[in-house]
Amino acid sequence: xxxxxxxxxxxxxxxxxxxxxxxxxxxxxxxxxxxxxxxxxxxxxxxxxxxxxxxxxxxxxxxxxxxxxxxxxxxxxxxxxxxxxxxxxxxxxxxxxxxxxxxxxxxx
Amino acid sequence: xxxxxxxxxxxxxxxxxxxxxxxxxxxxxxxxxxxxxxxxxxxxxxxxxxxxxxxxxxxxxxxxxxxxxxxxxxxxxxxxxxxxxxxxxxxxxxxxxxxxxxxxxxxxxxxxxxxxxxxxxxxxxxxxxxxxxxxxxxxxxxxxxxxxxxxxxxxxxxxxxxxxxxxxxxxxxxxxxxxxxxxxxxxxxxxxxxxxxxxxxxxxxxxxxxxxxxxxxxxxxxxxxxxxxxxxxxxxxxxxxxxxxxxxxxxxxxxxxxxxxxxxxxxxxxxxxxxxxxxxxxxxx
Numbered sequence: 001x002x003x004x005x006x007x008x009x010x011x012x013x014x015x016x017x018x019x020x021x022x023x024x025x026x027x028x029x030x031x032x033x034x035x036x037x038x039x040x041x042x043x044x045x046x047x048x049x050x051x052x053x054x055x056x057x058x059x060x061x062x063x064x065x066x067x068x069x070x071x072x073x074x075x076x077x078x079x080x081x082x083x084x085x086x087x088x089x090x091x092x093x094x095x096x097x098x099x100x101x102x103x104x105x106x107x108x
Numbered sequence: 109x110x111x112x113x114x115x116x117x118x119x120x121x122x123x124x125x126x127x128x129x130x131x132x133x134x135x136x137x138x139x140x141x142x143x144x145x146x147x148x149x150x151x152x153x154x155x156x157x158x159x160x161x162x163x164x165x166x167x168x169x170x171x172x173x174x175x176x177x178x179x180x181x182x183x184x185x186x187x188x189x190x191x192x193x194x195x196x197x198x199x200x201x202x203x204x205x206x207x208x209x210x211x212x213x214x215x216x217x218x219x220x221x222x223x224x225x226x227x228x229x230x231x232x233x234x235x236x237x238x239x240x241x242x243x244x245x246x247x248x249x250x251x252x253x254x255x256x257x258x259x260x261x262x263x264x265x266x267x268x269x270x271x272x273x274x275x276x277x278x279x280x281x282x283x284x285x286x287x288x289x290x291x292x293x294x295x296x297x298x299x300x301x302x303x304x305x306x307x308x309x310x311x312x313x314x315x316x317x318x319x320x321x322x323x324x325x326x327x328x329x330x331x332x333x334x335x336x337x338x339x340x341x342x343x344x345x346x347x348x349x350x351x352x353x354x355x356x357x358x359x360x361x362x363x364x365x366x367x368x369x370x371x372x373x374x375x376x377x378x379x380x381x382x383x384x385x386x387x388x389x390x391x392x393x
Contacts, residue, residue, distance in 0.1 A: 003260055003263060003291070004265070004289050004291065004299075004300075005258070005260055005261060005263075005291035005292065005299070006299045007257070007258070007261050007291060007292045007293075007299075008292070008293055008294065008295045008297070008299070009250065009251050009252060009253055009255065009292070009293070009294050009295050010250040010251050010255075010295065011251070011295040012251040
């Protein structure tokens with residue numbers, strides 16, 4: 001039969017593996033675990049102080065500065081290491097920010 | 109003397125003709141349960157068929173909460189079928205369809221090659237060719253079997269040969285072999301599937317009969333074989349003065365062979381079997 005086709009569906013791409021397999025939640029993970037604890041505390045990057053011009057309380061404010069935030073918490077050369085005067089954040093938290101940026105800085 | 113000789117000749121001719129009468133009523137209709145039987149529609153008769161299958165009787169989707177499946181409709185087919193000749197039928201139908209393959213139009217042609225006779229021909233031999241195509245809009249996900257990049261991808265075909273013998277008024281056996289071709293399948297699946305089946309009708313009393321229909325897919329790829337089941341139907345037939353009521357219990361959700369041969373996933377052992385029935389009416393045109 002000339003109308004017999006041997007077509008098949010596209011093979012689904014395997015789900016992402018590695019450190020960013022799960023979608024990071026901004027509202028349930030990043031904001032409470034990192035920003036509310038270590039960044040927008042009173043006198044630092046809260047609306048009252050806005051230290052160095054950065055207020056980091058909302059998704060808009062954080063996502064528009066996401067790359068700088070990653071540089072400073074990752075203690076990249078040439079950036080002021082954050083949190084200022086404190087210990088570097090746990091690797092797992094820094095990883096979460098990295099993943100969140102890769103996943104498109106979702107407000108989720 | 110000459111008169112007697114002629115009478116004798118007529119008797120012989122009549123007796124031979126009588127002895128080669130076709131064996132009728134192997135099954136009570138053109139389907140055993142879901143699949144075709146060797147029965148044909150009489151010439152110039154139009155049959156209107158409405159077939160139903162309900163939801164799972166037991167298992168997770170059945171039970172009292174769904175009133176043993178009666179709250180759910182697995183599939184419904186509305187069809188007009190016509191006997192062009194005593195040995196040639198055509199039909200067209202519309203199925204609700206099952207799962208992703210929904211809104212399905214089907215058509216078939218069925219030809220009787222041999223008919224069982226009281227002497228001579230021991231079997232019926234029938235060829236059925238059918239096609240079906242779901243006509244609803246394709247989905248966008250190109251990994252889905254309903255994404256249909258081309259219009260032709262919607263088509264599926266089934267060709268079958270049915271052989272049957274009515275051994276007695278009580279017992280009929282039918283075997284079938286066939287080939288189902290789907291123009292678009294999952295990347296792990298096979299476009300062409302061969303299958304073989306067996307069906308039987310056993311009359312237990314004058315009123316009650318038992319029907320069985322089973323089809324086995326022969327070349328399902330092993331990677332996905334566990335996702336599929338072979339369609340098995342069991343029916344109770346009740347004969348009442350010219351009418352036959354068939355109570356059909358089947359794991360197959362679909363009503364058309366182009367859907368239930370390649371696509372049955374429900375499992376009897378998980379309680380995923382359902383009640384089905386058909387209402388048929390023949391009009392002489």
